[in-house]
Amino acid sequence: MSSFFDKKVKVLNVGLDSFYQDLIKEGAEAVKVDWKPPGGGVPRLLKVLEALETEETEEANRKAVEAFTSSDPVLVDIKLAKEVIPEITGKKFGHAGPPISWERMSGPLKGAVIGAAIYEGLAKDEKQVEELVTSGELSFIPNHDVSAVGPMAGVISPEMPVFIVKNSKGSNTAYTNFNEGVGKVLRYGAYSAEVIERLKWMKNVLFPILKEALEAHGPLPLRPIMSQALQMGDELHTRNNASTLLFLAELGPYMQGKGFSRSEVSQSYEFIAKNQLFFLNLAMAAGKVMMDSASNIKNSTLVTVMSRNGTDFGIKVSGLGKEWFVGSAPVPKTLFFPGFKEGDANPDIGDSAIMETNGFGAFASAASPAVAQVTGASVSEALRITRLMYEITMIRDKSFPIPYMNFEGVPRGIDLRLVLDTNTAPYINTGVAHKQAGMGTVGFGIVQAPIICFTKAIERYGELVGAL
């Protein structure tokens, strides 16, 4: 303590800039915060933010960080959804994002539901699906509420194979479906015959071959693949080129395909190799495992879920239990595939924002200069976004280093307080679906989470701690 008087103290200036200038002038070591009133200056928010600046919150967040950084997602098995997710059975489908009724579903989600119903043999066309829904026979549940995640529409139906990812350091498990590639695919709302056929092939051929390969290989830890891929130019959301090949390098040699023809085996191999997003789903399940391990920690302000259903954007917060905090999903700033235009894009959709919730995707922009192109910007813009995300996160996780930033760790653990404090919403890289059912992918884009979700969550906290 007494050394405090014997060293030249380093000062952080918060407020009047003239004090900072004076510190520099007198030759002191000084840094400054670019201070703005927190919560955009809204007194109600300040009240809550003030009440959440406590030792209890710090302690809870330390616990949360410890939980998600130490959790170890491992791919252990592949089964049909109905075998492992009790809620997804019969005529109940999982979907991306917060809860939503059929009436409010956007085109791509409706399209995916229709496709899944056809795949399940529950209906032949859109009209029959409509009838199933209105009669109440076919119902829906958010994937996130049953430990599952799926990109884009994220529809998971009982007969779909799912990866089972377990936390080897804990007790939680997450599930995710198989990635179908881009273009006319179910998760983007397409449900034409080729889509259904592909899904059936995935169940009948790819699933057993992969399952057998995984059994022969043994449980596959996902963190090493993610960390390595990050250093190979993936941000693990929009770009999974490296991770997909690393995954294939692990399981490929074991893809024997007993009982299948050679061409079916090589088709399966090629399907994965040529789908640069194949690993995305696995990365998402890993992300889900890591964030779930840090959920339900009393007083923690860690954001554990960010997800969208194409109509609404929802978040969950560790200390606020199961409640969704919901706002309108924005339309991403999109770079379109040839043939598509502004106005074709559906509002943001998918559970894949679990990647950003974990510090990947847009948060790891600096690791993936190639993806920076999506924003129509330079590599320095990618760097800017990553740096900005450090402002709203709890840690820099060195297990996931960014080479371009001197191997600084990715910004992980979104702190609800910091989002509102700095008035900075998380950035998300995303695929973009056509707003009409049946059309598929239109491009890739970037979007910022609507701040209203975070405002609602902090207000709930305010009620909880008696500040409002």
Add this chain to the structure above:
Amino acid sequence: MGKKFTIVLRNEYRDSVFLMRINDLVEKTEGVTRAAVMMGTEANKDLMKEAGLYTEEAREAGPNDLIIVVEAEDEKSAQRALEYAKSLVYKTEKEERKEEQNYMSIRSAVSFEPDIDLVLVSTPGEYAYREAMRALLLNKHVMVFSSNVPIEKEKSLKTYAKSKNLLVMGPDAGTAIIGSVGLGFFNVVKEGPVGVVGAAGTGIQVVTSLLDLAGSGITAAIGTGSNDVKEAIGGITLKTGINMLASHSRTKVITVISKPPSEKIVKETVEVLSKIGKPGVMNFIGYKGKDISDNLKFADTLEDAARISYSFANSDSFKLPDWTSENEVNKAEEKLTSDQVYIRGLFSGGTICYETQYLMSKEGIKTYSNAPLDKDYEIGGFEPSKKDTVLDMGAEEFVRGVPHPMIDFRFRKERLLKEVEDKEVAVILFDIVLGYGANMNPAAEMVDAIKKARKINERVAFVASVIGTEKDPQGLNSQVEQLKSAGVLVYPSSTRATQVALRIAKR
């Protein structure tokens, strides 16, 4: 529909997002209706078919070939667009070097720079608590310059800080010097044996500057904020500060400066200082306690506090420079008419204003003030002066939307010109505070007003204290010289300046 033109770049791999960006730019060029810039994979060819942009050349391209298809109104536009697309494929972005991003909150700053020792908070008062609390949660010492922080919040900050063995200076702490780094408003004082803890900001500036002028110096100056010594807070920072200095080996003497607190706080301060085994000086301005021991004494003025502190640490006697001679004072007295009997004090330092009133009351003079010793003598800051009036021009009513009078002299200059119109005024007494945070040439500001004042009333005496050191950015000597050449009687201590003003008024 326009015509389609294609080029294929063989074995030229680019990432799809990279190409989509080019696609977007090419589509926006003049004369182009649509474009496809893609690698020739089967999946991409399907996309091109769907879009109606599939050409013969595209069909022949393989997965490692880069296809550029342009649909344009005419061939010229198409060729231009193709060339443009090609140039974009090979273009390297010149990296824009942007300013490093500033930290947006204390959390990120501390996360990236964990060696930060102290956080200086000067936000508007309603935000200061949270920022300070956050700094404490991150294990950093804090100085809160901001005022208007509710006292119960100050209490909670200080109670928490105490539990973590951290120091909270303020709220409303104007000055501090820690580890030779000055914070807020401060003078550049030599290092020396005295550690200062004070609830009176200008008081600290006066005492530390006087120690410097006398040839000594300080180890640290801890500003506690004025509320710290109130019973609601109970002197938490004062006591923490004393204890920190007590365990600091280079600190030989501990000097406490504050306006008089309650008897309870005085007693507690005595208790703490008695235990530490180092000489102590207590300066509760105007409070005349009986010395506790040879090692623990009371000083009732700021100059006394400096003198006693000095003598505890040095064997020679305490001497301050003489800037003004007896003779000059006599001359100033001679100019006055017999009607001129009152003192008007215009102060930027709250502690100095307080000390002046105390010294005048000792001489049996009641002073009117916006910060009066006796509530019966309260007048508003903008009300006309009565008889002997002493104003704290750093008080709330003078600083709403206007910088502090140590920086901005407009109110003092205006007031000075008003005061000299009063034929009964003998002395205009004021302070000039130098150092960081203060105006860069305060003497010039006052000299400007004094010159105008002399045209209104050439007989009034001007007496000033100049608080500062030669190392201050303004330079002490040049400030004193300017005032002297304008005929001001100048002193290095506020105590002495008031004594001279009293002598003149009571002649």
